[in-house]
Amino acid sequence: MISVEEARQRVLERIEPLPAERVDLLASLGRVLAEDVVSDIDVAPFDNSAMDGYAVRAADVADASEERPVRLAVVEHIPAGGFPSVSIGPGEAARIMTGAPIPDGADAIVMVERTREEDDGRTALILAPAQAGDHIRRRGEDVRAGEVVLERGKVIGPAAIGLMAAVGCARPLVHRCPRVAIVATGDELVEVEEFPGPGKIRNSNSYSLAAQVLSAGGVPHVLGVARDDVASTTALLSRASEFDLMVTTGGVSMGDYDVVRDVLERLGEMDFWKVAMRPGAPQTHGTIDGTPFFGLPGNPTSTMVGFELFVRPVIRRMLGYRALDRPRHAVTLAHDVRKKPDRRYFLRARVERGPEGGYVARLSGPQSSAVLTSMHRANALLVLPEGASSFPEGSVVDCIRLDMEEGTP
Ligand code: AMP
Ligand code: MG
Numbered sequence: 278m279i280s281v282e283e284a285r286q287r288v289l290e291r292i293e294p295l296p297a298e299r300v301d302l303l304a305s306l307g308r309v310l311a312e313d314v315v316s317d318i319d320v321a322p323f324d325n326s327a328m329d330g331y332a333v334r335a336a337d338v339a340d341a342s343e344e345r346p347v348r349l350a351v352v353e354h355i356p357a358g359g360f361p362s363v364s365i366g367p368g369e370a371a372r373i374m375t376g377a378p379i380p381d382g383a384d385a386i387v388m389v390e391r392t393r394e395e396d397d398g399r400t401a402l403i404l405a406p407a408q409a410g411d412h413i414r415r416r417g418e419d420v421r422a423g424e425v426v427l428e429r430g431k432v433i434g435p436a437a438i439g440l441m442a443a444v445g446c447a448r449p450l451v452h453r454c455p456r457v458a459i460v461a462t463g464d465e466l467v468e469v470e471e472f473p474g475p476g477k478i479r480n481s482n483s484y485s486l487a488a489q490v491l492s493a494g495g496v497p498h499v500l501g502v503a504r505d506d507v508a509s510t511t512a513l514l515s516r517a518s519e520f521d522l523m524v525t526t527g528g529v530s531m532g533d534y535d536v537v538r539d540v541l542e543r544l545g546e547m548d549f550w551k552v553a554m555r556p557g558a559p560q561t562h563g564t565i566d567g568t569p570f571f572g573l574p575g576n577p578t579s580t581m582v583g584f585e586l587f588v589r590p591v592i593r594r595m596l597g598y599r600a601l602d603r604p605r606h607a608v609t610l611a612h613d614v615r616k617k618p619d620r621r622y623f624l625r626a627r628v629e630r631g632p633e634g635g636y637v638a639r640l641s642g643p644q645s646s647a648v649l650t651s652m653h654r655a656n657a658l659l660v661l662p663e664g665a666s667s668f669p670e671g672s673v674v675d676c677i678r679l680d681m682e683e684g685t686p
Pocket of ligand 1: 526
């Protein structure tokens, strides 16, 4: 048996970000850039007005006030998307909208709230002074042409999507999403639509795993159920090379019909098969035709915890993410917790903010690895180290937040 750290390290050792592909701009949300994005223009592309109002010569209105308004002749109207056709001379102004280009001659904007109009809009009364530069957004204020606006390796969020749109990057280059094969094993499994007969249960793990793959950013391919024999298991596992990653559930312990390990050794190479943890010690890892392979245990929570600890970071690295681990933090136990000293335990828990700051944890239900309801209620896994067995109320332990994304505080 190896430690959780060693298993994690060995699993990640050979994983690299997948090759890049171009995708539509919006489809790049949440993906990782595989090249720098360079702007083809200045943003803003031209000096423009930050307000609806009048473009003026600041010198003309230096002494303007409510009591002594300055009268200016309005020579044209410039809407957003329009372009000025005349320059502004002394005693003149242009009515201008937010985002419209500043006409030559003008060097300040007076917002409409500080003006009145006369002669059907042909004259503007300026009621407040302006200084050169007021309410003018300068060309290149945000981005300069040729500047790198987003670096490779950055995770694309909504603001990055907006930036790429502004600088003309319609098809960003991002790392490909891993295709993950999911294989369930077991003669007892029936489909979700079926009512299980005697001795049968529904195949829930293919679904929880596919959902975990999706929420990690991978593309699940549910290959179906291998029966508990070598031929049926070989038929599905030999398809590994069609995918970037293969995950099986069940059939990896010491049972008479647990054939996954044998088949893995026949088709590929096994790296390790047991990790000193609970739930789910038989976390098998290896490769088949070069494709990383994970033989997760069959119990519904063991399979999910194994995925969280070992498969999710692999999917993230393939996607190009640098942050591979969910946030961890200290929590205070709200009640006594006991465990066997042998292995590291990952206990399903509800973690909430405590009354005096900090975080408080309660187990979210029974901890049998066959129980999924407590996993559903959990927002964290308490990490209880090997060696210790008794954690009285008030003990401070570590937790992994299942409800927080990697790379967040
Ligand atoms: P195994 O590791 O194959 O011995 O399976 C351990 C336990 O998990 C057994 O009780 C199985 O019936 C159950 N199990 C295995 N595969 C699945 C699955 N795909 N969905 C739900 N339960 C499963
Ligand atoms: Mg089985």
